[in-house]
Amino acid sequence: MVVDRSPRLDLVFHALAHPARRAIIRQLSGRECNLSELASPLRMTFPAATKHVRVLERARLVRRRVAGRQHLCRLHAEPLKEAMLWTEQFRRNWEARFEALDSLLDEMKSEEQSRIRRR
């Protein structure tokens, strides 16, 4: 097992474990934004938003470039995909169980219906 000891993945999950940072990612999935564009929908001060962007940068989820006086942020989705791969097998294992549960529930529903009809 290599992936579960990845410090890089730890950074990604830490970065995602805050609603403001998830909001920033959602916003950046549309287009490149400057820092004040990111701060205003979050009703956050500029320094607070900058702090969140730095966490995202450390996780390599966001890349920042300076254009004149503007700091433009861009989403870098590659680490997200690695994180998704990590949870995917867990999800599949549960989904297999829930598909078995789907069939069981169908059976329980038809048994119930036939009990009602027999009355």
Next chain:
Amino acid sequence: MNTTSPKGLQVSTPTDTTIVLTRTFNAPRRLVWEAMLTPDKMRRWMLPPPGWTLTICECDAREGGALNLAWKSEEADPAMTLQGVFTEVVLHERIVHTETMALGSGETIGSLLEKHEFAEKGGITTMRITQTYDSKEARDAAIASGMDQGMEACYQQMDAVLAQPG
């Protein structure tokens, strides 16, 4: 982090110590409740890992009631046990239990608090399971536990994701 299947199971990790699973079922919530918390029904869907058999399945879904599961494998009997106590029960709506998993040797491999919530609308039940682990490491280990199975299938799915722009 969210991953979604076409069938609708969503797995997310909203904090460092939690995993949230959300899934809808095409059945009223009293049936989902019964299917998930009655031993003879649980045996039908709690599919063990390949080569394992569920040997004990006891579930007393009342406050203070016990949850007791054991599996055996070709190497060990029991190979793993899961024991817990129901701490909060609101019939057909919400149920919370503790959970400690141990190897056959008795060595504890993790404990968590599991909350199930059921909401019904038009005969469709939305179930939300929130697992709260003692630490981030325990949470991560739980997610990683299934990683060695089906990695190839996983990578194939990733190829499709990576092919999307962005």
